[in-house]
């Protein structure tokens with residue numbers, strides 16, 4: 001049985017893709033010697049310019065992609081592929097359109113052979129946790145984008161992963177829905193203590209949610225800087241958090257560093 005929370009060690013991970021373009025074979029060096037230790041229960045935001053390898057790193061953590069060199073350890077054990085200790089929330093919830101919210105959440109448990117009564121109970125509990133107890137029988141086309149993301153989150157939580165991976169989970173949502181879900185993630189984190197690694201382009205989101213913001217730079221992707229976020233906890237009142245000097249200072253600092261690495265720097269470094 002997977003521990004309900006765990007640390008993650010990324011040790012010297014590198015990755016190159018081989019791409020065939022017509023008759024030519026090209027190598028794309030995406031990640032270059034990435035090392036990072038994530039404490040159990042920590043929230044890490046991965047950010048950086050488009051193409052710097054954020055999603056690739058997340059996919060390596062999930063086990064969908066294999067590193068060429070280096071390794072990833074979860075709770076001290078090297079991962080060899082996907083496992084029960086990790087689950088992912090994608091930008092698009094990727095729900096089965098013919099299944100209800102409840103049946104979508106049950107899916108991951110079905111695949112693991114969990115008996116029907118138990119998977120129904122767990123799925124209901126997770127849908128309650130994400131605030132969808134009233135909509136368990138609706139199909140995806142009867143849910144808003146934000147509600148679909150909540151179902152995706154409930155599905156990821158249903159297997160009680162030690163590590164929750166989130167790939168721009170709220171990127172496609174409007175600002176209000178996004179803010180509601182950010183508060184929801186913090187509330188769920190306070191309740192479950194999961195280790196969370198999420199990818200975002202939104203620096204507000206990164207600073208509001210994370211204990212540390214990891215800035216990757218492209219060409220090939222490597223860690224440029226790790227920013228500690230010392231905002232007080234719990235941060236469930238995001239309106240108040242946004243008003244804190246520490247919030248705007250940190251956000252500005254990360255933005256400045258990010259823009260210094262942009263192809264046409266908007267500011268002097």
Ligand SMILES: Nc1ncnc2c1ncn2[C@@H]1O[C@H](COP(=O)(O)OP(=O)(O)OP(=O)(O)O)[C@@H](O)[C@H]1O
Pocket residue numbers: 017018019028030048049050051052053054055056057
């Ligand atoms: N399966 C693949 N085969 C070939 N190249 C790939 C593959 N997956 C990713 N890449 C390349 O790796 C690089 C990094 O992609 P990745 O999606 O990890 O970046 P990202 O930082 O998440 O980008 P974005 O912010 O735009 O989502 C890109 O150049 C991309 O084209």
